[in-house]
Amino acid sequence: MNLSIKHLLGLEGVPKDDINTILDTAFSFREVLERPVKKVPTLQGKTVVNLFFEPSTRTRISFELAEKRLSADIVNFSASVSSLRKGESLKDTVQNILAMKVDTIVMRHSDPGAARLLTRFVDAVVINAGDGTHEHPTQALLDMMSMREKLGTLEKVNVAIVGDIKHSRVALSNIYGLTTMGANVVVCGPPTFIPFGIEKLGVKVMYDLDEVLQFADVVMVLRIQKERMGKGFFPSLREYRKQFGLTRERLEKVRRKLIIMHPGPMNRGVEIDSEVAESEHSIILHQVLNGVAVRMAVLFLLVGGKRG
Amino acid sequence: MEIKKLERKLLLTNCLIVDFEKSDFVRADILIENGIIKEVKANIEVDNNFKKIDLKGFVVSPGFIDVHVHFREPGYENAETLESGARAAVSGGFTQVCCMPNTEPPIDTQEGVKFVYEKSENLPVYIYPIAAITKKRAGSELTEMVELAKVGAVAFSDDGNYVQNPLVMRYAMEYSKLVDKPIVEHAEDELLKDNGVMNESFVSTRLGLKGNPYIAEEIAVYRDLALARFTGARIHIAHVTTARSVDLIRKAKKEGVKVTAEVTPHHLTLTDSYMENFDANGKIAPPLRSEEDVEALVEGLKDGTIDVIATDHAPHPIETKETTINEASSGIIGLESAFGLIMTNLVHKRNLPLIEILKKITINPAKIFGLRIPEVKRGVQANLTVFDPDEWWVFSRKTIYSKSYNTPFLGYEFLGRVKQVITKGYRVIV
Secondary structure, eight states, rough: OOEEEEEEEETTTTTTOOOOOOHHHHHHHHHHHHSOOOOOTTTTTTTEEEEEOOOSSSSHHHHHHHHHHHHHEEEEEEGGGGGGGTTTOOOHHHHHTTTOOOOOOEEEEEETTHHHHHHOOOSSEEEEEEESSOOOOHHHHHHHHHHHHSOOOOOOEEEEEEEEOOHHHHHHHHHHHHTTTOOOOESOOOOSSOOTGGGGGTEEEEOHHHHTTTTHHHHHHHHGGGGGGGTTTSSOOOHHHHHHBBBHHHHHHOOSSEEOOOOOOOOOOTTHHHHHSSTTTHHHHHHHHHHHHHHHHIIIIITTSOOO | EEEEEOSSSSEEEEEEEEEEEEEEEEEEEEEEEEEEEEEESSSSSOOOOOOOETTTTOOEEEEEEEEEOOOOTTTTTTTHHHHHHHHHHHHTTTEEEEEEOSSOSSSSSSSHHHHHHHHTTTTEEEEEEEEEEEEEOSSSSSSSSSHHTTOOOOEEEOTSSOOOOHHHHHHHHHHHHTTTEEEEEEOOOOHHHTTTEESSSSHHHHOOOHHHOHHHHHHHHHHHHHHHHHHHHOEESOOOOOOOHHHHHHHHHHHTTOOEEEOOOOOOOOOOGGGGGGGGGOOOOOOOOOOOHHHHHHHHHTTTSSSSOOOOBBBOOOTTTOOOTTTTTOOOOOOHHHHHHHHIIIITTTTEEEEEEEETTTTTHHHHOOOOOOOOOOSOOOOOOEEEEEEEEEEOGGGSSSSSSOOOTOOOEEEEEEEEEEETTTEEEE
16 A cells, blocks of 8 residues: 655646545545544654644644544644744745654645645655645545545546635645546636636536536535635625525525535635535535545555654 | 956967858957957968967857846845856856846936946946836836936836836836937736736646736737837837737837847746746746747747847845745846857757857847947957857856856756857956
C-alpha cells in the first residue's frame, strides 16, 4: 500500500490508483472511528506541525483529530500569533520550525502554490490543507469518499458543482479528482464565476441549475464568499439565490434521488436553504466524519511507512 | 570580466564587421586611436606602438543598446546600483542603456536626471535617464518635460504604472511635442489587470492563480494609439506581449501614427506554462503569454512592426522571489542573458537574419531615443560589441554581474556569446 506521491499538494496529476488506495484506507479508518476506543498507534513518535496561515476551524480541527487518533505529536501554529506579522518570510518561519525536527507539515495558506513552494525549502512531508484559490485535496478526497460511500462507485457518476467555481479550491480539487476517477462533472454558476478554459479540464459548463438538477446524481454547493459581494461578479444575493441557490422550491420540482453536499461553512438562505441542508438528501454532516478518516489515511500513507 | 582603459593605439585584425548600409558583413581591420576609429580596411599595417588584437572568428557589431533597464538607484540599492547595473550591461555587450524612473524618489526632477549622469560619468556604459511622465509617477500632474529634457532626459515614462487617466495621457502626448522625445508607455490597464499575477488562461485556471487578461494590454495599446493618432505625438510601446497588440501597432504604423515598439527576449522565449512550477521568476509585468502570442511577436520583429528588443532588466532581491506568486515582486534581470537568448532562439533556431536582429539592439533604439548612433566606420567614436556567434555557454550565477539573480534562465545553454566591448574609452573583455 504505497502511494506514488511523496506529498499531497493537490489532486492534479495524482493517479487513480493513489486515490483508490487513499479512499480504501480511509474506509478502514472509518471503522476505527466507530469503535469505542478511537485511537491507533500508527504515528507514534512522529511529529506533525499544523501551519495555518489563514483562519480555519473545520479543516484544522479535522486534521488535529486525525493526527491525535493516529497518536502523532502535534504542534499548532496559526497566523494570528505568528511571526509572519513581524515580517518574517514563509521560508524562515518554516525552516525555523523544521529545525526542531518535525516529520510532516500540514499547511493552510492564502496563496496558490504555497504548499508546492514549501517542498522546495524543506525535507518534511507536506500536506496541503488549502492553498488560496488553487487546491484543497483532502476536502476533495473526503467528498469523493462520501460519494463513493453513497453510490458505491465514482465511475460515470454525474456530479454538479454549483457556485463560485473561479475562486474555489474545493471545486478545482474535486474537478481533478473526479475526472480522474471517471465521474462526469458539470460546473454551474454565473459566467463571472466560471474560469477561463475550464471545459478543457473535461468538465461541462451549464448556467441553468434547474436543467442540471434533471440529471445530476450529486450536487455540491459552494459557499458564496462575502468578499465577492460588491465586486460586480453578480448583482445581488437575492438574484444569486434565485438563479443558483439550492432552494426548497427548486428541489421540490426534482423527482429524482439527489445527494446534496456542501464543503462548509454554509450561508444558509443564500446558496443553500436550511431545509435543504438538513433534508434526507443532504450528507453534509457525513462529509465531516469522512474528513477525519480521509486525513488519517493520507497521514498514514505518506508518513506512517517512513522511518524517522 | 575585465574592464580596462582603452589602449591609446589599438588595432583589431581579422574582424567580420556588421555593415548595415550594405546589409552584409565586411572583413577588415579596425584601427582605433584615442578612442576614435581612424581606419577600417583590410590589412592595415601599424608600428609596434599599437596593441594588436586578432578577432578571427568573431563578429564586430555596432555597440548594443538597451532602452529599458531598471537600475534601482536611488532608493533600492540592495537590488541594483548604477555601478552594478553598468557591469551587468557591459557584460551583456551593451554600450548604452536607458534607465527607467521608478526609483525612490522617482526621476521626475532635474536633480534626478543630473544624479544619474553624474553618478554614471565614470562607469563603462552610457546611462541615459528616462524621466517620469507624471510627478511621482502618480498619473495626474505632468512633470516639467522641457526642463527635464534640457538636462538630458531622453524619453518620458511612468513605467511600471500605466497612465490610467486618458486625459492626462492626452495632455502628456500633446505637451511632449515641445521636446520631441518619445512617451514610453507601460500598456496595461490597471482596472482590467485587477492585480492579476499571470496571464489569464487555461494555465491560470489550472493553477488557481489570479489572471491578468490580455485585454488589459490590448485596450491600453489601442487607447494610446488612438491618442497618438489624435495628438500627432511620438509614442513607444514598451514590452509588447500579445498578438493583437502587434496587429494594432502594425495597422497604426500603416496609417502613419508615430509609434514604435519593443519586445523583451523573455516574452519571445517563454510562455505562461512556465508558471506551472509556481516559480516566481515567471512573474513579470506584463505577464508571459501563450505560444500564439510568442509567434506573433516574432512575426512582428520580422516585418518591422516591432522596432526594438529591450530587456526590461528588473533586478529584485532573492527573498522577494523565493515566495509565493502573489507575494513576489514582478520582473526579471535581462542584460546578461539577452544576447544569448536572441542568438539562440531568433538567429540560430528560427533563422531570423542576424543583421536585421542586430538593428533592433543598435541603430533602431539609438534613433528612436536620440542616443549615439553606433557605427563601425572611420571618424566616429569607437562604440562596438564583439561576439562569437557560435560559442556555446551556460548561463549561470557566474555569468551574472547584476546584484540580483532573479531570472528563469539559470542553467540555459546559449549559442552565441559576447567577447569584448569597446565604449566610452573602456575596453571590456567579457
